[in-house]
Amino acid sequence: MADAGPRESPPATPGGRPPFLLGESKRVFPAVANDSSAGTGIYSVTGRLRGRGSGRQWAFLLLLWLDRSSRSRRADLQTLALFDLDNRDYGTSTETTRRYGLRRARADRSPTSQGALALSFQGSQGESTWHAHDGGEGLGVSSSQLHAVAVDAARRVMKLDLEIEAGKPALPLGGDHPRHTTTSTSPQWGRGSFQSGVRFSGKFVWGEEHEDVDGDGGWIAHRSESRPLRTLRRSRANRHSHEWLQIQLADGTEISVWLHFDRDRANRVVPPSVATAIGANGEVTSATEFHLERLSFVRDPRAGAAADSLESARYFADCYHLSVPAWRLDLISEPMFAAPAHELPIPYWSGPTAVTGTLDGVPISGFGFDERTHALFRDFELVDVLRGSLRHLPATALTAGGLDAVALADLAWEVDGFIADGDPQGAIRHLNAAVRPAVNVLAEPHRNHVLAIVDDAAEALLRWWVRP
Secondary structure, three states: OEOOEOOOOOOOOOOOOOOOEEHHHOEEOOHHHHOOOOOEEEEEEEEEEEEOOOOOEEEEEEEEEEEOOOOOEEEEEEEEEEEEOOOOEEEEEEEEEEEEOHHHHHHOOOOOEOOEOEEEEEEOOEEEEEEEOOOOOOOOOOEEEEEEEEEOOOOOEEEEEEEEEEOOOEEEOOOOOOOOOOOOOOOOOOEEEEEEEEEEEEEEEEOOEEEEEEEEEEEEEEEEEOOOHHHHHOHHHOOEEEEEEEEEEOOOOEEEEEEEEEHHHOOEEEEEEEEEEEOOOOOEEEEOOOEEEEEEEEEOOOOOOOOOOOOOOOEEEEEEEEEEHHHOEEEEEEEOOOOOEOOOOOOOEEEEEEEEEEEOOEEEEEEEEEEEOOOEOOHHHHHHHHHHHHHOOOHHHOOOOOOOHHHHHHHHHHHHHHHHOOOHHHHHHHHHHHHHHHHHOOOOOHHHHHHHHHHHHHHHHHOOOOOO
């Protein structure tokens, strides 16, 4: 996506898929994409649907988390969510099934067939299935069929029967970066892959709404993890987190931005954090030199909170500014839903976004999905949330006689100095004596939002000796 467009991917294999290698194991992708027999396999598909008769638009998310780490213990999870893009309503459902004992495990049919995409989940509303028509290996298959069923919190039945067509190559989440591994939990063991440019056709049911639909903007992803699902229920087990932006631009280009955080090292961004672009004809390029600025943050309302619910308030990044100098790309990604939370064993938000900006200086728009497990709740993280929120306040939030946005952000930043000196009481005094009065003069509704962050940061500082 430089001036001449994305450079081409490496020569394709006879099956039309790039011969990427995953890490040092030298296992070729995507044949390995279905290899979750030794741990946990996470499969997901997202997309946008349009009613053939009504023209109404929806988005959907299906996530299957299949634990295959033990013959005697298995824990499978399905999350199905539907988003009404016209009325800004969404419903989500997460179900988990657990199996114990060798006798029952022997009789249980595995939901994956080695070497082929064949997944199933038995939920309260029936069986969900996802399989390739041609028995293709892992991801990278050209066509598959999805049947998913669940019921949301409002007792509306959600059902999808979709034919899935994928016309672009399957890629590691690391793009053509030298190391093609990635993970949502452990950089040593996890592997990840995705396929963009996916299209859909079929039937859509949500409560009283029934319609034939077509769709685009689809993404398929697979991640593997050596640790079982049940170990992730402990908050301290979540040593790593991620943000994944999936963007489809109007010109047919898709962009994947994967950011991986080491929570033990103050959320340091670690490899393989990378931006990958897939052109309209399947050409691929990637860049590790990019900038993602978080413009706003949203407090988790605890609806659909994780099972290991944290004591302190937590925030997720909401609106982003993405720039990739090598591609002359400058985008703003804004969520269509304020807090798209889903009930997983880890903090997890995912929902559709609206994208605007420029590419090569030409205005462009797009549609995307934003997946986040990077919850911010520790004292220094909430100070960062406060500082970022103040820095990006709009002019309408500022009042005569008050500080400007940059000065307010610098005032909040001084709290970090007290934390670095091991003086949480001094940090709280600075918040109450300096930051809070400056925030009190902001215009509504910004004042209440920022004051809530100040309160949450002060509360986290009171528990400075316990940092989950």
